[in-house]
Each structure stands twice: as structure tokens, then as C-alpha cells.
Amino acid sequence: MSTEERFKKAEQAAMIGVIGNIVLAVLKWLAGWYGNSKALMADAIHSASDVAGSLAVWIGLKAAKQPPDEDHPYGHGKAESIAAIIVAVLLFLVGIEIGISSIELFFHPLEAPTTIAIVVVIVSILVKEGMFQYKYRLGKMLNSDALIVNAYEHRSDVLSSLAALIGISLSMLGGYFHIEWLVYADPVAGVVVAIFIMKMAWKLGYDSIHNTMDHVLHEEEAMELRKIAASVPEVKKVDELHAREHGHYVIIDLKISVDPNMTVEEGHRVGKKVKKELLKVPHVYDVLVHINPFNPDD
Structure with a gap:
């Protein structure tokens, strides 16, 4: 595969991520609003951050394919790793924001979510897992740090949506059986999502920084x-x-x-x-x- 073909495939994958994340973020936010699910609204923020991440990857790929010049005689390949670091930082900040907003919900009365929240979460899980598989395999094939990190953004969204699904389901059961404390399973799921996102962002950021510091093959x-x-x-x-x-x-x-x-x-x-x-x-x-x-x- 030529260098031009490689970048064309990688840029295409990044743009698919941008469009897919915009659609999912809007869908989840609306479903969370109308379905009364704070966990789903937190998950929507996560998807919105993935838009910024996919854009950062796309910009990094654009920069990385520039030919060598007087200031960069070895090319611009490290732009991909820099883009991966930006994505990891964004992901970590989103994890903090989701954690704070979820904890605040414990100090307010809550109502159980409605069915629409569960339907949208399941759709999100299926779409995001498909995007993860696509980008991860393409990233491995093209040896692209940026695409691989972006793929794990989608995987983190899958897992956060799974946590949201569990929280929403338990919260709905609490509302149905009039178990008041179980209604708070929704924000608990939000906290779990936040912790997982920050942990994944830390690992991905560490690996990307390692690759930018003139790392040599073992x-x-x-x-x-x-x-x-x-x-x-x-x-x-x-x-x-x-x-x-x-x-x-x-x-x-x-x-x-x-x-x-x-x-x-x-x-x-x-x-x-x-x-x-x-x-x-x-x-x-x-x-x-x-x-x-x-x-x-x-």
C-alpha cells in the first residue's frame, strides 16, 4: 500500500468517526433529556468529546503526510502521535467532568428514566463497537498510533454505554418497584463510566508520549x-x-x-x-x- 493510499484510508476513518460521533452525541443527549437519564446525558458528553478527538486525529494525519522540509528533514510522522496525546488529554478531562456531574446528582431528588433511554443506549453500543473494530484493525494495518487511540475512544464509549445501560435498567426497576435508593443507580453508573474513561485515557496518553520521545525498536x-x-x-x-x-x-x-x-x-x-x-x-x-x-x- 502506498503512503498516499495509507493516509487516504486513515483520513476517511477519522471523518467517519466525526460524523458518527456527532449523530450519536445528539441522539443520546435528546434521549437522555426526554428519557430522564443523567447517565445517558453524561454518555452523550463522552460522545461529543469523541468528535473533538476524531478531528484531532484527522488534523494530525493531514500534518503527518506532509513531505520532509528544511526544518523537518525526517518528515512529519510524529504528528500522529501528538494527535493521539491530544485525544488522550481530552478523554481524561471528559472523565473528570462526567465524574463531577454524576456525583452532584446524589444531592438532588431523581426520577427513574424511561424506555427510550435504554433503546438509544443499545443502539449506541452496537454502532460504537462496529466503529472500534473498524478503526482498530485499520490502525494496526496502517501502523497508526492516532487511529488506534481513536479506536479505543470508541471502545471506551461502548463500555461507558454498558455502564449506563446497567444504571438505567436498575434505576427503572427501582422506579417500578418503588425502591427509592435504586433510582440512584443511574448516577452511580455515571461515576463508574468516569473512572473507566480516566484510566483508559491515562494509559493511551502514556503510550503515545513514549512513542514521541525518539523511542527505538527493542x-x-x-x-x-x-x-x-x-x-x-x-x-x-x-x-x-x-x-x-x-x-x-x-x-x-x-x-x-x-x-x-x-x-x-x-x-x-x-x-x-x-x-x-x-x-x-x-x-x-x-x-x-x-x-x-x-x-x-x-
Whole structure:
């Protein structure tokens, strides 16, 4: 798959997320309002935050596909990871807001939700799980941190909707059987949703920050790249290899040893051979090769 095709698919997925989240947020808010469900209205806020998240991903993808320039000779791939961090921060803030609004409800009299709230929650769960599966698989296929984090936004919405469904159901049972304390299952579900959202946002944010700090592939992940470099006949030894992640691609810093009696031109040709072989690996964007004279006593 070409780079252009990759970004086209990723941007399409981000826009599907924007449109889907707008529709669900409006639907849940109206159903929560008319159905008297505070948990569903909190869930609507969650879906609305996903709109901002999907937009951040879309903007990040737009920036990431820009070609290298004088200020960014290694490309703009990290824009995807930055977008993922923004999404994680937004998600965490929404979790705090949902938690506060749900706790406040314990100090006010409540009425049990109506049936429309349950119907809309079930529809939301089905739609959001479908969006999660779509974006997660596409994110894995395209090696996109931003899409994967955005997919987990949808999964968090699924789980928050499940919590809302349980809370709404228990609250309705409380109203039906005149069990007053059970009516408060609705805001309890809101608190559970908030805690889960903040926990997920923290993990996703941590992983994205890790990837922006010039994270290199671990030894076992880089082993195949070492083997490719060592397969060039003139290479006596691969002294050092660091594969730095830049969003969906990697840039390799490599030191190899060659025959010390080679001319500078011959050594340069070996370096070009090694670079050519490594660039055949789909996710390798650039290779920087340093030539060392081989010393068997080292």
C-alpha cells in the first residue's frame, strides 16, 4: 500500500468517526433529556468529546503526510502521535467532568428514566463497537498510533454505554418497584463510566508520549533489520543499529564495519547497498549509514 493510499484510508476513518460521533452525541443527549437519564446525558458528553478527538486525529494525519522540509528533514510522522496525546488529554478531562456531574446528582431528588433511554443506549453500543473494530484493525494495518487511540475512544464509549445501560435498567426497576435508593443507580453508573474513561485515557496518553520521545525498536524487534544489513556480502559486522519510530514509520541509524583496505568510494557503495536493502522494508522511511574499518580483535 502506498503512503498516499495509507493516509487516504486513515483520513476517511477519522471523518467517519466525526460524523458518527456527532449523530450519536445528539441522539443520546435528546434521549437522555426526554428519557430522564443523567447517565445517558453524561454518555452523550463522552460522545461529543469523541468528535473533538476524531478531528484531532484527522488534523494530525493531514500534518503527518506532509513531505520532509528544511526544518523537518525526517518528515512529519510524529504528528500522529501528538494527535493521539491530544485525544488522550481530552478523554481524561471528559472523565473528570462526567465524574463531577454524576456525583452532584446524589444531592438532588431523581426520577427513574424511561424506555427510550435504554433503546438509544443499545443502539449506541452496537454502532460504537462496529466503529472500534473498524478503526482498530485499520490502525494496526496502517501502523497508526492516532487511529488506534481513536479506536479505543470508541471502545471506551461502548463500555461507558454498558455502564449506563446497567444504571438505567436498575434505576427503572427501582422506579417500578418503588425502591427509592435504586433510582440512584443511574448516577452511580455515571461515576463508574468516569473512572473507566480516566484510566483508559491515562494509559493511551502514556503510550503515545513514549512513542514521541525518539523511542527505538527493542532488540528483538530490530533483529530482522540487523539480519538484512548483515546479508550484504561486503559487511563484516553490524556494529550498531537503532530504529527510531516516527509515527507510522522508522528511521534507522546504522554503523557497519567493512574491509579496512577498501577505498572511501568502495565503502560508500557498500553503505548504499545496505541502505537500498533496508528501504525495501515497508515501514522503513530512511537509513543513515556510518562506515567503520573492520578490526577482528574488537
